[in-house]
Amino acid sequence: MKNINLGLFGFGSVGHGLYTALDQSTGFKAQIKRICVKNKDKSRDIDMQMFTFEKDDILFDPEIDVVVELIDDAEAAFEIVKTAMENKKHVVTSNKKMVAMHLQELLDLQRKYQVGILYEASACGSIPIIRTLEEYFDNEELVQVSGIFNGTTNYILTKTIKDGLTYAEALKEAQLKGFAESDPTNDVEGFDAKYKAVIIALHAFGIVVPPTEVLNFGISTLNEMDILYAREKGFNIKLSPIIKKTSEKKLALYVLPRFVNSENHLYKVENEFNGVIVEGKFSGEQFFQGRGAGSLPTGSAVLSDISALSYNYQYEYKKNTQHQTHAYTNDADIDIYLRFDDDEILKELNFKEIRARFYSPNHNYVLGTINLLDLRSKQQLLLEQRLFCAVLG
Amino acid sequence: MKNINLGLFGFGSVGHGLYTALDQSTGFKAQIKRICVKNKDKSRDIDMQMFTFEKDDILFDPEIDVVVELIDDAEAAFEIVKTAMENKKHVVTSNKKMVAMHLQELLDLQRKYQVGILYEASACGSIPIIRTLEEYFDNEELVQVSGIFNGTTNYILTKTIKDGLTYAEALKEAQLKGFAESDPTNDVEGFDAKYKAVIIALHAFGIVVPPTEVLNFGISTLNEMDILYAREKGFNIKLSPIIKKTSEKKLALYVLPRFVNSENHLYKVENEFNGVIVEGKFSGEQFFQGRGAGSLPTGSAVLSDISALSYNYQYEYKKNTQHQTHAYTNDADIDIYLRFDDDEILKELNFKEIRARFYSPNHNYVLGTINLLDLRSKQQLLLEQRLFCAVLG
Numbered sequence: 067m068k069n070i071n072l073g074l075f076g077f078g079s080v081g082h083g084l085y086t087a088l089d090q091s092t093g094f095k096a097q098i099k100r101i102c103v104k105n106k107d108k109s110r111d112i113d114m115q116m117f118t119f120e121k122d123d124i125l126f127d128p129e130i131d132v133v134v135e136l137i138d139d140a141e142a143a144f145e146i147v148k149t150a151m152e153n154k155k156h157v158v159t160s161n162k163k164m165v166a167m168h169l170q171e172l173l174d175l176q177r178k179y180q181v182g183i184l185y186e187a188s189a190c191g192s193i194p195i196i197r198t199l200e201e202y203f204d205n206e207e208l209v210q211v212s213g214i215f216n217g218t219t220n221y222i223l224t225k226t227i228k229d230g231l232t233y234a235e236a237l238k239e240a241q242l243k244g245f246a247e248s249d250p251t252n253d254v255e256g257f258d259a260k261y262k263a264v265i266i267a268l269h270a271f272g273i274v275v276p277p278t279e280v281l282n283f284g285i286s287t288l289n290e291m292d293i294l295y296a297r298e299k300g301f302n303i304k305l306s307p308i309i310k311k312t313s314e315k316k317l318a319l320y321v322l323p324r325f326v327n328s329e330n331h332l333y334k335v336e337n338e339f340n341g342v343i344v345e346g347k348f349s350g351e352q353f354f355q356g357r358g359a360g361s362l363p364t365g366s367a368v369l370s371d372i373s374a375l376s377y378n379y380q381y382e383y384k385k386n387t388q389h390q391t392h393a394y395t396n397d398a399d400i401d402i403y404l405r406f407d408d409d410e411i412l413k414e415l416n417f418k419e420i421r422a423r424f425y426s427p428n429h430n431y432v433l434g435t436i437n438l439l440d441l442r443s444k445q446q447l448l449l450e451q452r453l454f455c456a457v458l459g
Numbered sequence: 460m461k462n463i464n465l466g467l468f469g470f471g472s473v474g475h476g477l478y479t480a481l482d483q484s485t486g487f488k489a490q491i492k493r494i495c496v497k498n499k500d501k502s503r504d505i506d507m508q509m510f511t512f513e514k515d516d517i518l519f520d521p522e523i524d525v526v527v528e529l530i531d532d533a534e535a536a537f538e539i540v541k542t543a544m545e546n547k548k549h550v551v552t553s554n555k556k557m558v559a560m561h562l563q564e565l566l567d568l569q570r571k572y573q574v575g576i577l578y579e580a581s582a583c584g585s586i587p588i589i590r591t592l593e594e595y596f597d598n599e600e601l602v603q604v605s606g607i608f609n610g611t612t613n614y615i616l617t618k619t620i621k622d623g624l625t626y627a628e629a630l631k632e633a634q635l636k637g638f639a640e641s642d643p644t645n646d647v648e649g650f651d652a653k654y655k656a657v658i659i660a661l662h663a664f665g666i667v668v669p670p671t672e673v674l675n676f677g678i679s680t681l682n683e684m685d686i687l688y689a690r691e692k693g694f695n696i697k698l699s700p701i702i703k704k705t706s707e708k709k710l711a712l713y714v715l716p717r718f719v720n721s722e723n724h725l726y727k728v729e730n731e732f733n734g735v736i737v738e739g740k741f742s743g744e745q746f747f748q749g750r751g752a753g754s755l756p757t758g759s760a761v762l763s764d765i766s767a768l769s770y771n772y773q774y775e776y777k778k779n780t781q782h783q784t785h786a787y788t789n790d791a792d793i794d795i796y797l798r799f800d801d802d803e804i805l806k807e808l809n810f811k812e813i814r815a816r817f818y819s820p821n822h823n824y825v826l827g828t829i830n831l832l833d834l835r836s837k838q839q840l841l842l843e844q845r846l847f848c849a850v851l852g
């Protein structure tokens with residue numbers, strides 16, 4: 067595949083980043099042949115001739131080799147990607163929700179139509195984590211993968227801990243800077259981080275985890291007492307997905323706030339940066355840090371995937387095709403901090419062990435061990451009562 | 460290539476690590492068919508039938524597909540590797556000196572005989588830096604690559620700064636722990652770090668830099684006053700190769716001690732760990748950390764290369780084959796701290812600017828800008844006078 071013709075869906079921040087990165091690439095040249103956008107009235111800063119409002123103009127154009135899908139809507143994106151693959155076009159996407167929600171279908175489509183879909187930009191921005199798991203850790207048994215996968219929440223948390231803002235103030239600042247959307251649910255409740263963790267779990271452990279099975283508890287209930295507690299104990303607060311083996315054949319995955327001390331690599335990952343810790347049986351702990359968001363970093367991750375396609379690269383999902391794979395479980399004990407109002411919730415939550423209890427007029431908390439199944443079944447209750455919990459360590 | 464037969468040269472620490480990692484690999488299986496060692500009298504903890512003392516038993520065995528070269532002697536290693544490649548065998552090696560000293564010849568051998576040589580384990584242990592540069596940053600212009608590439612010196616420096624040992628005490632401890640050899644020159648004078656930097660420079664910037672052209676100034680002259688200075692200023696001391704563009708077409712590379720502040724990723728890379736910072740034009744700063752040494756981490760890096768060969772992976776040296784490449788230069792200005800005894804040396808060194816001078820009975824230093832060409836021409840003089848210099852920032 068020498069002279070690649072690209073068809074783009076969407077021309078927002080990432081699309082602009084790709085356009086610039088492509089323009090200034092030192093290596094191969096690919097051309098954007100067509101860009102399909104929704105809004106007919108918006109003025110565009112490049113040649114209007116390139117734009118179309120009909121998706122079929124790209125999907126059924128035999129001259130287009132690679133479809134680059136960069137739109138927001140996950141379900142519309144999946145329809146585009148599916149049609150593209152059925153029409154024997156390779157796909158590059160940065161849409162984490164679409165990929166995570168349709169992992170098994172995307173695996174099947176690749177096998178059926180013998181085309182590739184690459185999505186490095188969907189997980190942890192410019193950190194080449196999927197490629198590294200796929201190509202470098204393919205033969206090593208991994209024990210745990212964790213990290214900071216969402217730049218928006220990390221920006222908010224940095225502002226609360228470091229600059230002393232309240233959660234509400236920090237969220238507002240993030241929105242003003244364009245890091246958070248007007249409805250921040252997807253980021254602050256941990257959905258975005260969960261989708262990325264589900265994608266990473268496939269490449270690290272070979273297992274397709276349905277996102278609906280996975281607990282995501284976000285940072286929207288964080289209050290001043292939690293921040294004070296963390297600061298006094300020398301912790302930083304991070305929203306951190308953890309993907310870990312709980313036994314030889316079982317894998318757990320959860321997204322929760324986490325108190326990390328200064329010995330943890332994630333402690334110093336600040337603002338919109340992402341970090342990933344990969345723990346291998348032999349190689350020990352590897353740490354990767356990079357920009358988790360932004361037009362150019364994400365655009366260049368997309369470009370790197372396009373370039374890989376030009377060398378006929380496809381994910382081989384080696385861990386998935388190896389015989390020993392894992393079963394997903396939520397039956398895992400975790401140590402948490404829980405801020406609560408009323409003792410009643412402690413009984414509901416069925417803690418396995420409570421090691422410390424603290425009561426005061428404006429702050430009650432416990433430190434203890436709880437099973438993920440129990441925590442998950444009461445998640446809604448915690449949110450309704452605006453309680454906050456965080457994994458310890 | 461399905462059932463890979465391996466021929467090993469050397470069975471020290473890395474060889475043992477490979478043996479264990481291979482034995483417990485979750486994925487593909489490769490067999491070690493033969494191991495060539497030098498010492499006939501040493502007792503071995505695996506089946507003696509596997510060993511030979513004749514290199515031709517491996518090099519001319521048609522059943523052996525991949526030669527794994529893990530011996531110390533760089534020149535003997537090159538002869539083995541050359542013969543193996545001439546005999547159409549792929550090669551995996553962890554020998555940084557051999558690779559760095561023979562880069563161009565290895566490029567030529569690969570092209571001539573259409574076989575691959577992979578050497579991920581030669582640079583930064585278990586950090587997949589070469590693969591990442593080669594496959595992920597292939598189309599992005601890089602600005603700078605720097606880091607901590609040598610675990611031995613980093614261990615020594617950690618002990619001096621954190622635990623208050625003198626350089627001599629820390630070196631002794633490193634030797635007792637097996638991190639440093641009885642003649643530590645290769646590590647402490649920065650040769651090892653330089654070889655790794657030369658290898659990385661090829662994959663990051665596409666240029667073959669002769670190691671003899673590159674300044675390496677190590678840590679052997681570090682004394683208590685330097686440590687005190689760093690500590691008072693809040694610096695950590697690291698031996699850090701820097702590979703950087705000095706202009707659109709020029710690339711400089713130097714290995715020097717470096718004072719880094721707590722904002723630098725390298726500040727917290729302690730003990731035998733390695734770290735690499737890759738600065739891309741679009742992706743910004745990426746940081747990678749992992750174990751720089753050790754039997755299993757290095758053994759698993761070797762295994763990962765063997766696995767890649769089984770998928771017909773070879774380095775494509777994309778930056779080297781792209782038209783715009785760089786010329787090497789030592790004409791670069793750097794900011795340094797220099798501890799000195801006598802003002803005479805300052806004239807000799809031809810500083811471009813001296814921004815601070817400090818004189819006291821037991822410690823004289825300057826902070827200033829010097830050209831690498833000037834520093835390099837007086838390197839021997841600095842060593843003879845046991846002076847210490849470090850890059851600032």
